[in-house]
Amino acid sequence: MxxxxxxxxxxxxxxxxxxxxxxxxxxxxxxxxxxxxxxxxxxxxxxxxxxxxxxxxxxxxxxxxxxxxxxxxxxxxxxxxxxxxxxxxxxxxxxxxxxxxxxxxxxxxxxxxxxxxxxxxxxxxxxxxxxxxxxxxxxxxxxxxxxxxxxxxxxxxxxxxxxxxxxxxxxDFDGYRPGDVLRASTTLLNLLGGVLAHELDTHTALPPESHREVLFQRIQRFIQHRLDDPTLSPKTIAAAHHIAPRTLHLLFQDHDDTVAGYIRGRRLEHCRRDLGDFTLRERPIHAIAARWGFTSAAHFSRTFRTAYGLTPQAYRQHSLGRPMR
Structure with a gap:
């Protein structure tokens, strides 16, 4: 510091x-x-x-x-x-x-x-x-x-x-690598939002829009903790929170997103992080994809390339400083 x-x-x-x-x-x-x-x-x-x-x-x-x-x-x-x-x-x-x-x-x-x-x-x-x-x-x-x-x-x-x-x-700040800094700040903000949402949830007189935002925060945390579950879906998420699937989709529409898009985006973020992690350089790409809920290696490769402009293999080589063939 x-x-x-x-x-x-x-x-x-x-x-x-x-x-x-x-x-x-x-x-x-x-x-x-x-x-x-x-x-x-x-x-x-x-x-x-x-x-x-x-x-x-x-x-x-x-x-x-x-x-x-x-x-x-x-x-x-x-x-x-x-x-x-x-x-x-x-x-x-x-x-x-x-x-x-x-x-x-x-x-x-x-x-x-x-x-x-x-x-x-x-x-x-x-x-x-x-x-x-x-x-x-x-x-x-x-x-x-x-x-x-x-x-x-x-x-x-x-x-x-x-x-x-x-x-x-x-x-531990002085020991962080450049890539760790953003990850740490994102983690702290997510935790901070969760704490404040928890505190707000204890108040019974919140207006309806506040209850919806607290529910949205809770659902986001639920998804984050279950990204490795290939059965994660709007139906299972809605059931876990005792709401109708339509209500779930409307919550994400309020934030200009979709349930599937949010899940896919968070999974891709974790895969991208792991592909750029030197300590995981020997782990097969399909294993990293499966770790974060992608059951099809071909589907993962297409989705990753659409999101980041590179195949998973090319991204890993670029991030770890290896020449791309």
Missing amino acids: QVLINTDDVPAGERFGLFRDAFLHELTPAEVRCDRPTGFSGRVASADLGLVTLLTMSTRNAGPGELVRDPKLIRRSDPEGYRLTFNQRGSSVLTHNGHRSTLLPGDFTLIDTSRPYEWSASGTNDSLVVRFPRELLRLPGAAVHRLIGAPLCGRTGIGALLSAAITRATR
């Missing part, structure tokens, strides 16, 4: 000023306040995953402190994004979007950069932040609004899965 701020690199009397100035010139500027600036130390590092940015932030021996983003700073710069913040160490209080939430270690919350907030912490605090554009979250804004600023649990269930994935991605 790239270190953006490390106050240990400057004399003690300049540390808080360095930290404060960096936040005022950040992409989403905020004012930093501290009761005991002379005892302050802080560190911020980032990792760019393309679709998302990971940030780690630590403060030490600071006493009570605040991070404030007010309307004036929002007018100065607003990327119109979300920040998912995990509280790893220490306790903090967030006032945002009508909520006043106490965050303990293992809790997380969603921040909308277009809305003012005040974040306060007492003394030592560590947090992880996932920053991403608003449009990448495929959930209705009106529904997500209910969760902005609310405390969410990352210690159990799917929340714990997301917490572990973000922690691992932050720790």
Whole structure:
């Protein structure tokens, strides 16, 4: 990860000023306040995953402190994004979007950069932040609004899965190959969407369009986990979710897609990834196709060439740097 701020690199009397100035010139500027600036130390590092940015932030021996983003700073710069913040160490209080939430270690919350907030912490605090554009979250804004600023649990269930994935991605980032970066960000966004959909599903007063979007997210996850099943079909998917096949097709039509097209696209993505994986270079192409639900090698070859402009064999040779014959 790239270190953006490390106050240990400057004399003690300049540390808080360095930290404060960096936040005022950040992409989403905020004012930093501290009761005991002379005892302050802080560190911020980032990792760019393309679709998302990971940030780690630590403060030490600071006493009570605040991070404030007010309307004036929002007018100065607003990327119109979300920040998912995990509280790893220490306790903090967030006032945002009508909520006043106490965050303990293992809790997380969603921040909308277009809305003012005040974040306060007492003394030592560590947090992880996932920053991403608003449009990448495929959930209705009106529904997500209910969760902005609310405390969410990352210690159990799917929340714990997301917490572990973000922690691992932050720790392992420096060892990622270029192709791994996009895969990691896609995985994190899918998990994040699943967590928020789960939280929305616990609310009973959602409007009909929100229920449809939550159902669509659940069906997408169901398909992703069963791509290796050659019997996966609109009929089996509809039955598993207790809806009519027509309702299933209409859900995908709302997103300018078809059920079969979505399944085929996800299977092809996995096959393309495996064909470009050096560790799988000895695995036969037909075995990779079968692994992801393609029962006919000839059909897979035609479908792959239509999608990517190369046969599976030519794509593998090109990706692994071998001369194409």
